[in-house]
Amino acid sequence: MEKLSFNQDFFNVKDTLSCGQVFRFYPYKSGYKIISADRCAYVYNDGGYAVIECEKQDEEYFSEYFDLTRDYAKIYSAAKDFGGVLSCSAEAGKGIRILRQNKTETLFSFMISQNNNIPRIKNTIEKLCAALGEAKEFCGETFYGFPSVSAMANADLEFYKSIGLGYRAEYVLSLAKKIDAGYNVEALSDLETPLLKRELLSIYGVGEKVCDCVLFFGFGKTDSFPVDTWLEKVYKEDFCGEIKDRKKISSYFTGLFKENSGFFQQYLFHYKRNIQNKSTKNG
């Protein structure tokens, strides 16, 4: 087992995992176990450090996964410069990092996430992996890797309904069959953002919101700004906006935040959902 330690100023494990960008993580000891594709790591904050424990052969994978080479101090200070709610959000979510996730897994995960709540998304994805993924072991416990596309393509619609996907079942099966038939998601990285966006939008079950999430969390396009119910609230309540079309709200924010759009979106999502939302209800 390898142990990687980093200064925790810009690496808060809990905030990074709970800002809505990833679904396969579970409380474990004093931190979390996180599963990505078919690998697992134990991550926690301790004594001023963020620590990643993983198998030796996964060290490079998780270093990239946790985006360790990016300068988050720069992003943080850019957010602070905007003042207002963005400044508060950045302060509260200073330790949020954007994970560089597997593109195919991200595409399926966010397709499942649509009009859904996070606890349920986590449950459904877990059932999917337990049923079709490969069993592996980490720290003496079994975990399941994200299923292969062929395993997913060979499952039927009834299976997807049975794990609680609801109407999303058809989208997921359709995508699995498409990829299994030769559609290469990984190869799309070469496309420029506008072309890539148009390509992803052509997938059955992928609309603006899911597309923006996949662009950012899977393909690392930092100039995308996913607008969900929480960001719509931020827009209305904190930016006094009057536009109702989420696509236009997204354009408004990308116009304002440019290359930092995605990062700022995460600060704002985290703040609205995990902090402001709770404090207003407690007094």
Next chain:
DNA sequence: TACCAGGAGACGC
């Protein structure tokens, strides 16, 4: 363009 079905667990009351 505006509405509505799909769907079920979480959450507030």
Next chain:
DNA sequence: GCGTCTCATGGT
């Protein structure tokens, strides 16, 4: 318990 909401999309 019971109604509302949830990181929406596709179809009409």
